[in-house]
Structures are given as C-alpha cells and as structure tokens.
Amino acid sequence: AGEVRRERGICEQAVLLRTRGYVRQVCEGLRARGDAAQLAAPLLDQPLVKTLLATVSLTVDPLAMGLLRAGSSLDHPFSDDDARAALRLARERRIPPLEVGRATETQPAEAPTAESQPAEAQPTLTPAGAAGLRRLERIITELRSAPSVAVGMGRYIFSLTTLGRRLLDEDAQAQAAQVGRLLEICGAFDAQRAAGALMGADDAAPLMADWAGLLDYISAMRELGQKAEVAGDNGEGDAALVLTAHGGKVSEF
Secondary structure: HHHHHOOHHHHOEEEEEEOOOHHHHHHHHHHHOOEEEOEEEEEHHHHHHHHHHHHHHOOOOOOOOOOOHOOOOOOOOOOOHHHHHHHEEEEEEEHHHHHHHHHHHOOOOOOOOOOOOOOOOOOOOOOOHHHHHHHHHHHHHHHHHHOHOOOOOOHHHHHHHHHHHHHHOOHHHHHHHHHHHHHHHHHHHHHHHHHOOOOOOOOOOOOOOOOHHHHHHHHHHHHOOOOOOOEEEEOOOEEEEEHHHHHHHHOOO
16 A cells, blocks of 8 residues: 555545445544545535536526526626526516626616515615626527537636636645546537437437536436546545445546
8 A cells, every 4th residue: 555655646546345334434444544535425416516517507497597506606606696686687577587687787677665575675686796697698608509518518617717727726626526527427428419410310410519418417317326426525635535336437446
C-alpha cells in the first residue's frame, strides 16, 4: 500500500468491498488511523449535478419546475422569491416563465395592492432577479439549438457560464469529477441515440439535442439502480473512495 501511495495520489485510489455492509465501517476505520477516506455517494444526488439537470430541464419543461434550483447558479442567479414571482407573473400574463425577465423590461410588474392581496403579500420580481432570468433565457435558447446533449452540456459548462473555470480550483476536485461523469453519461446517451438513427429507427432523426430524452434516460438509470457512485460524501477531492466493487465498475476503478 505504501508503494502505491507514493506512485499515485490518494484521490486516485479506492477501497473496493464486496458488500455495502462494511463500507461505512471501513471508511471510519481508515479515517480513525489518519488516512483520508470518503464514502462514495450517488452522482445524481449531488447538488451541482441536480442543479445542472434542473437547468437543462428548462429547455423542455413548459412549467419550469426546475426554475428555483436553476437560480442557485452564480452565472444566472436569482432568489427563490424571484423564481416564485416569475412563475406567478407567467400565469397572470400567460407567457412562458423564462420570458418574464424580458417582459418586465417593457412592462414592469405592478406591486400587489392590499386590496388584491388581503391575506399575505406575494413576492415581487427584483431587478437583479429579472436580470438573472434574462441571462438564463439566453442560455436555454443556446442549449435548445445544440447538435447533441453532450455538446450542449459542454457549452454550458465551458462557454456559456464560468463553471468550467471554477472547476479548475483545487477545492473543486470532487465537483469536477461529478461534472466529468455527467458529461460521460451525456455522451453515452448521444451514442445510443446516434446508433438508433443509423439503424433507421423511426424516432431517432433528426439528430439535435434531445434534452427530454436525456432526462428520461437518467430517470431510467435511477430506476435501474445505476447511481454512478463517484462523488465523495465529505466533499474532499484529496481522499480515497470507499465503495462496493459494483460501484467501482461504474466509477472505472
């Protein structure tokens, strides 16, 4: 073990166990003796991955259910109250929620009066929130025109936002691994879809980014138990993963 540690960084090492029953026990034992160790956690349950998926869901969801989580991004920020106000204004004006930020430039939202809101005041869209929504709308428009979900996700991470640059920080190693695995999933989905198109599947063409298909693909992964355990439970990138051998197959250990 000592030789392996000298040749490879601790973050590139893993302890593979046959069953889940001993995973936490072994991890705690390693930590107790001073070794940096972390439990593998489901990729699709990680906050950054959930935010990315919620954001791209806005390309196809007319109800914009992912709007609240999308606002947590530093590249198109708005508060939960801004998101709720946008959803309310979208209903009142009968427009898509993503268009609310742009619409308020030409038709500012009226503050609710005591007569119209006797029970409790509803949140209003702030100027900063409207700006974040306009930025998000432009990004979603770009994602809809992407040739594939892998290309679209890559553009979001490395071109349309500053996320890729932030992932270069030493403290973001765990998040970088999560994003890398998510991009692999996007690529696998595109490859399967392209194979279907080449085989003449009726529903495979034309080949443009199929965001709805990606979300269905990931939902199927959840149902089949393919959770892609590559993220650490303590957020530290410089630590060995402790996981089952089955989880290691997904993580390519």
